[in-house]
Amino acid sequence: MAACLLYRVIRFAGIQVYRSSFTTCFPPARCVMSSPLKIDFVSDVSCPWCVVGLYGLTRALEILRDEVRAEISFQPFELNPKMGPEGQNITEHITEKYGSTPEQSQKNREMIRARGAELGFAFRTDANSRIYNTFDAHRLLHWAALEGLQLPLKEALFKAYFSDGGNPSDPVQLAQIAQSVGLDRQRAEAILASDEFANAVREEEQRWLSRGVNSVPTVVFNGQYAVTGGQPVETFVGAIRQIMSEAKGGTVS
Numbered sequence: 001m002a003a004c005l006l007y008r009v010i011r012f013a014g015i016q017v018y019r020s021s022f023t024t025c026f027p028p029a030r031c032v033m034s035s036p037l038k039i040d041f042v043s044d045v046s047c048p049w050c051v052v053g054l055y056g057l058t059r060a061l062e063i064l065r066d067e068v069r070a071e072i073s074f075q076p077f078e079l080n081p082k083m084g085p086e087g088q089n090i091t092e093h094i095t096e097k098y099g100s101t102p103e104q105s106q107k108n109r110e111m112i113r114a115r116g117a118e119l120g121f122a123f124r125t126d127a128n129s130r131i132y133n134t135f136d137a138h139r140l141l142h143w144a145a146l147e148g149l150q151l152p153l154k155e156a157l158f159k160a161y162f163s164d165g166g167n168p169s170d171p172v173q174l175a176q177i178a179q180s181v182g183l184d185r186q187r188a189e190a191i192l193a194s195d196e197f198a199n200a201v202r203e204e205e206q207r208w209l210s211r212g213v214n215s216v217p218t219v220v221f222n223g224q225y226a227v228t229g230g231q232p233v234e235t236f237v238g239a240i241r242q243i244m245s246e247a248k249g250g251t252v253s
Helices: 048-063 090-098 102-118 135-146 150-163 171-180 185-192 198-210 233-247
Strands: 024-026 035-043 068-076 218-221 225-228
Touching: 035 048, 035 233, 048 068, 048 102, 048 150, 048 233, 068 135, 068 150, 068 198, 090 102, 135 150, 135 171, 135 185, 135 198, 150 171, 171 185, 218 233, 225 233
Parallel strands: 035 068
Antiparallel strands: 024 068, 035 218, 218 225
């Protein structure tokens, strides 16, 4: 889980970045005015820094609402693609994967909780929480993009897992979450009971891995620049203004 707190704008030089055709305009009321900005938000449902990054980004876009109109596409990334359906205790998982002590894990959770509170998001995970497989959640997000409801589903999945202690691999919970944002529950259940969109999600995952995305969140602007980590609002504001400046003939540092 990338906890990168340094400001980095990375140019994706010479790389043709894949982008979904289905996007969410943000802010919704500003899709006609100002300069266009395409954003690919590569992330996982079980990544707390992705929550911080998304809320920081959307706050920044609210500040810049008279300067840019953003189209956000959520791209899949699995932190734990081999995780079984039963999941794993979060403290045990972090110790095995990153070598962190329980004390370090607790300190990290406290830091994330504080960052979330600043942005109006409630993290309620603790030492007894569990990490789950998120592939089916990504399949639903792919479908939600086709329905124009990807952003609300992404936010609902984050809340269900981090605030409500839900299981993002449970098909019943996933169908309920989909219904809560206006998606058809029966259609969601049918998707979850099949392999629909599985190949599309895997292809998207591989495309981003092949382009050097190996940690999340990674936020790619206009297919050329990436900002990594759960950045604060002001960092996103500065990055976006630099990127828009280059689009108009300026430079990006």
